[in-house]
Amino acid sequence: MELGSGGMEAPGSPPGGVGGSPGSRRPWDIFSAWLQCVCVVTFDLELGQAMELVYPQDIRITEKEKTSICYLSFPDSYSGRLGDTQFTFRMRRSVGQRSCQFQEDEKYNREAPVTLQVRIPSRSNLTEGNAIEDPHQEDPLDHPWHITGIHELDLFRSLQSVLMNLQLLWELVLLGEPLVVMAPSPTISSEIVLALTGCISPLKFYSDFRPYFTIHDSEFKEYTTRTQAPPSLLLGVTNPFFIKTLQHWPHILRVGEPRMSGDLPKQIKLKKMTKLKILDTKAGMYTSYKPYLHKDKTVMKQLLKGLQKTLPSSTLSSILRRHLFELTQSFILPVERYMGSLMPHYSSITAWKNPPQVRPFQQEELMKTLEHTGPQLGSGIKGDWMGLYRRFLKSPHFEGWYRQKQREMSQRLETQHLQVICEANIAEWIKNKSEVEIVDLVLKLRDKLLRAHRQHLPVSATSLQRLGCHIDAVICSLPEDLQSILHPN
Template sequence: CVFIFQVRIPSKTDKPGGSPIRQTPRENLLPAPTVLPTIHELDLFKCFQSVLIHLQMLWELMLLGEPVVVMAPSPTVSSEIVLALVSSISPLKFCCDFRPYFTIHDSEFREYTTRTQAPPNVVLGVTNPFFIKTFQTWPHIVRLGEIKMAGDLPKQVKVKKLSKLKTLDTKPGNTTHQSPDLSLETSFIGFQRKRPSEVQSAILRRHLLELTQSFIIPLERYMASLMPLQRSVTPWKTPPQIRPFSQEEFMSTLDHTGPQLTSMLKGDWMGLYRKFFRSPNFNGWYRQRNKEMTQKLESLHLEVICDADLLGWAKDKSEVEIVDLILKLREKLVRNKLFFLFLFFLQMETVATLPRSQSK
């Protein structure tokens, strides 16, 4: 009996929920392969089944990069819950620190347990009862019991306000100082009793993906509008700059392009965006998108340079103008490490060294 195991390392270019890799003709001759899930494909329903009614709040806390402590009965439960929380905002990258299993021996123990400053933007998974008292001043605390494998919907626990928190309270539940900006009914997700956990998890993952996409698509659309028009990119000038991100201008677009058009959730979307702008996740997202757009702009500039008639342009230009263009091309060549520009560089350098009568 032949078994084929395929393991694929996720790429940053992967799209969540995309189709699996197709088999080659040679693979079709063999038994159907067993595809092992990646390390990011946790059983979300198994992880969140005891806190489903808090799902919306937990998603918002991850989106905003809020300080969260997860108190679990074992390192396994602690690690799975923290990783599930971090992955709940996929495909948006979680840009804060997170520790699936934090102990008193970690180097940041003193920093994270001090009460002289606000808690950092980090998600901590802990099991030591010592942390029950140490972290009681943190703004968001999630207490969990043992994770069960059953696909049935469990009895849900209620949210407690910090003012009602007992110092040595160890019962499962969620403690927070704020209410979610959006409202969610678990019936919207499509859970049904006695459905296999794998199916429930797939439904939950799809719901979280759609929720994050509804939130991020207006930002992506606005960010794309900051890109200069392609016709404004010319070979003889420095590429135009990407327009700066204006929070107020973006907020003014939400009435016509906001997430309320694609999501059933109601609530203060604008308030959620304003909080998101102050979070490390927004800074990380904006830096990455700005970097990608800058590279795209640089690529467009290189394309128009390659398509341009540089020798024809140089015929009626002064030697100073030609040398200036050569220096700019050389700088671009070094910055982008592109060898094919070297050919254009040689042509232009030859023209610049010729007597003016020959160059014309």
């Protein structure tokens, strides 16, 4: 499949893409904001890859794009397995709408990745009627949809061969370090990469990740160049060629097919980067990174007990997921508390002044706070927690988390200020005010009301209605000439 970015319009769709009336739009016209087209590529032993079908048929694809799609669709190996297949799509959302339909995106919003997990059905699942072409069918895209999180996978099975180095991997992911996962198959590389992106929950993963990367991907040169440092990225690969081209990456996890050694699969050992060989590289965690925290043996004991009791993999995954969740939560909670302390007190918010500002974030102030409230005081895991915090504050995950918190706090202040205004006695306030001050108040209140609707602020409909009545009452107190300007209808 060839994916398009947000804002893409398919040829023949009504102006504005998804902006036409529901009755005049086909389901594909709506979905084209997410997907450019679907391509079916076949492989001929004599001719090679060939594009057999493109849907919608009127989509224009350049020869360069056709060649790229055909290369990327080439299977890494023969697979005769039957049943459903799950694919993970990552859609890079552009900052604004494209001006040209096939123009290359030069920038995209890395803070807003969209991830879908879809099931590709077999031919037996299809009915004789084509639902896409049925204009009378209810459009499922007109309603909110819950998309199952891709990280809800079998965590234990995905990470079973790296459990002894889980603490180290957790730190690398938390700090947004560049990490390559070299695996024998796309399935294994994808599962490990996706499992690692979810191991820092409830903290959102803000770096980039590629579960299965090939030499035909457009970022190949960017990721293999030695002229600049590798980006903050989790990269899953299978081609042995990458052992040479990615040798300069600081952290490389090489895994093989899981082999049982007692109750657990044979565990990946920690190895120095100098041991990484281009030919016949053995499985191992190749890195010079020294973890800040000591290994936590508690979770390994729990997993071994579970294996001895023959607990199902889903239960072992729950144990592992809870351990990682609590570890990340204990790490980020003190920073959350510090951010909360930067919020102005509700009593300092008044209706007749702009809302107070959030106090600026001070790293050293946070570090002093962490000395008395950090997880090192109650956690059973020992180590250099303060050093880990200092490194984390330079990571993309902290940057993304901090920006999100800033937005949330600003929105909370906006909401509180609006609530105070709704409860204020505006009629009393305007008694001794000039016409200029009153008109200025009307404009500010209208702006507040507009932003409340646009930002979907959590303010009750009753409060917003009361604010609208306040605005009308204030306008009615003005001379008729001003009323006609402010209330033209």
